[in-house]
Amino acid sequence: MDFVAVWLTLKLATLTTVILLITGLPLAWWLATTRWRLGFVVNSVVSLPLVLPPTVLGFYLLMVLSPHAPLGQTYEWLTGSRLPFTFEGILLASVIFNLPFAVRPFTAAFASIDRRLIEASSCLGAGCVETFFRVALPLAWPGVLTGLILTFAHCVGEFGVVLMVGGNIPGVTRTLSVAIYDDVQALNYDTAGQTAFWLVIFAFSVLCLTHLLGRRGAPF
Amino acid sequence: MNNLIAKFRFEYPQGAVTQVELEHPVDGFSVTAFLGPSGCGKTTLLRVLAGLERNARGTIRFGDQTWLDSQQRKSLSPVHRKIGFMFQEYALFPHLTVAQNIEYGIRRVPAEERRRRVTELLNRFGMSKFSGRYPLQLSGGQQQRIALARSVACRPQLLLLDEPLSALDAVQREATRMELRGLLEEDQIPVILVTHDRHEALSLADHVALMNDGEILQTGSISEVFNRPKTPVVAGMVGVETTLPGRVESTHFPAQSPTHHQSNRIGETSVVSVGNVSLTVAKLQSSVNNVYVCIRGADVEIVGPASPAAVAMDPNRIPATITRIQLFESTLRIEMNCGFPLVAILTRQLARSLALQVGQQIEVNIPVNAIHLINR
Numbered sequence: 001m002d003f004v005a006v007w008l009t010l011k012l013a014t015l016t017t018v019i020l021l022i023t024g025l026p027l028a029w030w031l032a033t034t035r036w037r038l039g040f041v042v043n044s045v046v047s048l049p050l051v052l053p054p055t056v057l058g059f060y061l062l063m064v065l066s067p068h069a070p071l072g073q074t075y076e077w078l079t080g081s082r083l084p085f086t087f088e089g090i091l092l093a094s095v096i097f098n099l100p101f102a103v104r105p106f107t108a109a110f111a112s113i114d115r116r117l118i119e120a121s122s123c124l125g126a127g128c129v130e131t132f133f134r135v136a137l138p139l140a141w142p143g144v145l146t147g148l149i150l151t152f153a154h155c156v157g158e159f160g161v162v163l164m165v166g167g168n169i170p171g172v173t174r175t176l177s178v179a180i181y182d183d184v185q186a187l188n189y190d191t192a193g194q195t196a197f198w199l200v201i202f203a204f205s206v207l208c209l210t211h212l213l214g215r216r217g218a219p220f
Numbered sequence: 221m222n223n224l225i226a227k228f229r230f231e232y233p234q235g236a237v238t239q240v241e242l243e244h245p246v247d248g249f250s251v252t253a254f255l256g257p258s259g260c261g262k263t264t265l266l267r268v269l270a271g272l273e274r275n276a277r278g279t280i281r282f283g284d285q286t287w288l289d290s291q292q293r294k295s296l297s298p299v300h301r302k303i304g305f306m307f308q309e310y311a312l313f314p315h316l317t318v319a320q321n322i323e324y325g326i327r328r329v330p331a332e333e334r335r336r337r338v339t340e341l342l343n344r345f346g347m348s349k350f351s352g353r354y355p356l357q358l359s360g361g362q363q364q365r366i367a368l369a370r371s372v373a374c375r376p377q378l379l380l381l382d383e384p385l386s387a388l389d390a391v392q393r394e395a396t397r398m399e400l401r402g403l404l405e406e407d408q409i410p411v412i413l414v415t416h417d418r419h420e421a422l423s424l425a426d427h428v429a430l431m432n433d434g435e436i437l438q439t440g441s442i443s444e445v446f447n448r449p450k451t452p453v454v455a456g457m458v459g460v461e462t463t464l465p466g467r468v469e470s471t472h473f474p475a476q477s478p479t480h481h482q483s484n485r486i487g488e489t490s491v492v493s494v495g496n497v498s499l500t501v502a503k504l505q506s507s508v509n510n511v512y513v514c515i516r517g518a519d520v521e522i523v524g525p526a527s528p529a530a531v532a533m534d535p536n537r538i539p540a541t542i543t544r545i546q547l548f549e550s551t552l553r554i555e556m557n558c559g560f561p562l563v564a565i566l567t568r569q570l571a572r573s574l575a576l577q578v579g580q581q582i583e584v585n586i587p588v589n590a591i592h593l594i595n596r
Contacts, residue, residue, distance in 0.1 A: 116311035119272050122298045123305040124325035125374065134324075138315045 109143020
């Protein structure tokens with residue numbers, strides 16, 4: 001097995017999960033509590049990667065991040081490097097592509113909290129942020145944990161977007177699923193089979209874990 | 221003298237409208253109950269007062285604070301209204317212990333003072349030994365006490381209670397009703413509560429406002445509203461058993477018969493007919509022809525078995541036939557026909573001594589001052 005690819009994949013999945021924890025929680029909290037009429041539009045945008053072919057998303061990301069596009073130019077001006085075909089590039093792509101896998105379970109977990117608890121908290125003088133940390137998060141943690149596990153697992157299996165944005169550079173953008181593809185192309189069926197087997201075991205264990213969590217689920 | 225003055229209209233997207241105008245003194249302890257059937261907008265009223273519903277149109281002023289002024293697009297967040305709100309199902313935080321729940325509203329108070337307040341509240345509500353428990357390990361009555369303790373912990377300037385007793389079972393409700401007012405009185409916080417149970421309103425409140433279909437029908441002191449309802453609907457809501465249309469036969473009718481020596485005590489009277497029966501009532505203040513006659517069952521006296529020889533000492537002594545007898549915990553409800561359908565409420569003791577039966581001919585007396593008239 002390509003252990004460089006294993007390390008790269010774990011790094012990508014971990015960083016994606018951490019970034020989505022930090023950005024996804026506030027977004028999900030907002031989605032779950034907003035009374036804004038157009039909240040559903042934001043919801044749809046978040047869920048878009050679920051239904052879009054990874055190649056479509058990858059294509060647009062490639063366009064937006066290219067050194068000729070404003071965003072790509074700005075990034076290059078800020079950091080001196082480019083995003084396509086780099087680790088940072090696939091990290092960004094992976095964060096965007098995994099957004100629904102984190103935000104949707106988070107939102108569901110927040111939405112399932114009895115609204116009156118949130119209202120009780122605000123009547124007791126706690127603002128939005130304080131209510132989030134003192135009431136919402138402690139009550140929603142099983143859902144939040146499920147979201148994080150799903151994100152991590154989905155990220156490990158990510159293929160299309162990574163290939164589109166990152167290509168196949170060993171040690172930089174060559175993740176496990178890209179490695180399998182590469183091995184099959186090169187007729188290395190043994191190596192591909194080994195990697196595939198371990199990915200199946202991994203995915204199965206993760207799903208078992210989330211179901212176990214779901215059953216023990218809400219502690220209250 | 222500070223008052224809560226609210227005048228607003230709230231419309232649900234589905235169309236239900238709640239429109240109220242209310243005033244409540246907020247300088248000391250006093251309880252106003254909003255009484256009405258479920259779905260009449262009571263809870264909405266409370267939620268708008270708390271700021272949980274933000275889209276009300278109108279104004280709410282609390283002393284010199286403005287809580288709502290829809291014209292200036294101003295609506296103070298519930299976070300800053302400094303109120304206590306007790307939800308119908310209590311909404312205790314399930315992940316916090318009893319003590320932590322009570323502490324929630326005073327989490328910024330110095331630790332020493334906070335601990336003292338929590339201990340004091342736990343003692344007052346008789347919950348000291350439960351301080352480490354979680355809400356789901358408590359009975360409904362205990363949860364209710366913790367919810368109340370939590371909402372008064374920060375000494376709010378106004379306490380709002382949504383159906384404070386309705387989540388309790390009958391036994392707990394009775395017990396809690398007795399002591400709730402005493403517990404509320406302790407902190408001298410003005411209280412507004414909503415309930416569908418008139419007994420709850422009677423035992424807890426000083427003032428009552430009757431609500432139906434999103435509107436306030438009548439407000440006043442408990443005795444005023446319960447004894448002098450202004451409409452037949454209100455009369456039904458405050459538990460008047462008999463409300464019937466009647467015609468005024470004569471007003472300013474001086475006592476005409478020498479046998480009516482009691483009319484001196486009653487003063488000048490009028491006569492109202494209900495069906496074929498003429499009833500003597502207290503003198504009418506205005507000249508009207510059509511009225512509703514309201515008679516509380518508890519005021520109807522059953523004199524005894526009908527006897528032709530009985531001398532009518534009371535002007536409203538009339539024969540009646542019992543049509544139905546219903547047994548309650550401590551009373552009996554006697555439905556009868558005395559020319560019109562009439563209900564009497566008797567203590568069991570009295571009913572036993574009279575040995576009443578369905579079909580029996582009896583004589584009832586309706587005291588002149590017990591008859592309340594509503595203009596029709």
